[in-house]
Amino acid sequence: MLIRLTDRTAPAPSEITPEALWRSRRDVLRGAAAGALSLWLPPALAAPLKASPGPFQASEKPSTFDEITRYNNFYEFGSGKEDPAKYAGSLVVRPWTLTVGGHVQKPLTLDYDALFRVAPLQERVYRLRCVEGWSMVIPWVGFELSALLKQAQPTSKGRFVQFVTLERPSQMPGQRTGLLPWPYREGLRIDEAMHPLTLLAVGLYGQTLPAQNGAPIRLVVPWKYGFKSIKSIVAINLVEHQPTTTWQSVNPREYGFFANVNPAVDHPRWSQANERRIGEFGRRPTLPFNGYAREVASMYSGLDLKRWI
């Protein structure tokens, strides 16, 4: 008899790592004494992850674990902000297969465990700005996308990187509707993909990703609107021409390929000048490139950002 442990049988992630414990755990981790704390759990059940503090630590107070895991978009589970938290428990992430292919010298196939061994895991605290006008601060655990791409060795024809989300309607109720054309696709220019800020996240708040946040592996591109940060990735392809992305195919006037956070260019139907941090009531100004202009603006010099949204 096959006994499969799914997230449904698991304790709620919040029961495993309370935020206060996570905060103190960070200090413990820094003291390299993490082994004493990490009781063994299969990774599918929100296992603790060993990670060292990386660069790019946003100085703002991180959003709470509850806010990050109960309020987000993941249309594969419905269009409501609380739908992912409600319905993502059905997603089985183990076993998992991620392929890296296209214009590369060494195509790769990674199974679940390999996702956590691509490179030493780092913790980075990034701002996340949704195109809808809200934002969060999230302590991700992951590694730079460039680390994985370098292993695959892109050829000169690999000028863009395409990402594809899992398509499994039996476990993703949103995919049984016509909300979006499935599977969800995203893309980056190769220089954006190789940028040190661009992260493949396998965890947050010191543990493996909850399903609703894109388990087991997702992209995080903090200077772009949140929809670029594709979740539950099964394929990464190096391609020659700019790939069509899901939101762009649905509404090219409102969602572009670049989708850089830009307070000076409004969405056709709403202002992007300011944002609301989840959990707060007031608004705060939105920063160019979501506050990462110093790191990334040079990649877009000479590009008309009003046109290339």
Place this chain on the structure above:
Amino acid sequence: MSARRVWQALLIALAALPALITVVEVRAGVADPADYLTRQSGWWALAWLLATLTVSPLVAALHAPALLPFRRTLGLTAFAYASAHLSVYVAQVAPTPSVVLDDLIGSPYIVAGFAAWLLLLPLAVTSSKYWMKRLGRTWARLHRLIYPAVALGCLHYLWLTKSDYREPALFALLAALLLAWRVWRWRRRAGTP
């Protein structure tokens, strides 16, 4: 207490229920209170407005003029929810009033929503018997402002929706049907085919 008063009391209790449930939910902890309060109050404002518009067709279809007094209760309920909705917005922008300018320029749906509330305001103020008598025939004409208010409310909801149009489209469809019924009645009364 007359039967009508009992029904009125029941309706008022029913009208308060979504607000009470929302408050209980927020106190128990929702992921983002500002968003939840905004969505709940806005959704119910529009729902109660549609309920208000349903009374007249019902009265006509059932030949039940006794239902007419409930229209005011429903209309005032819609206004209360719309005002709560606006209040949540005001609470959000109050600390940084300059963002209102960003919204007026960049977010047309906010302008539409505010216009809808403004149209409802004189209707709420003149909802009493006193104003009904004082305004005479003007009162009925004034209260037709609910039609553009509902239309703007539906536009507001459609406009702010990112991509899942199922609910806002349903609201707009119901509003269109309820307004179409009125056009049909006027034309019939005027004797045109």
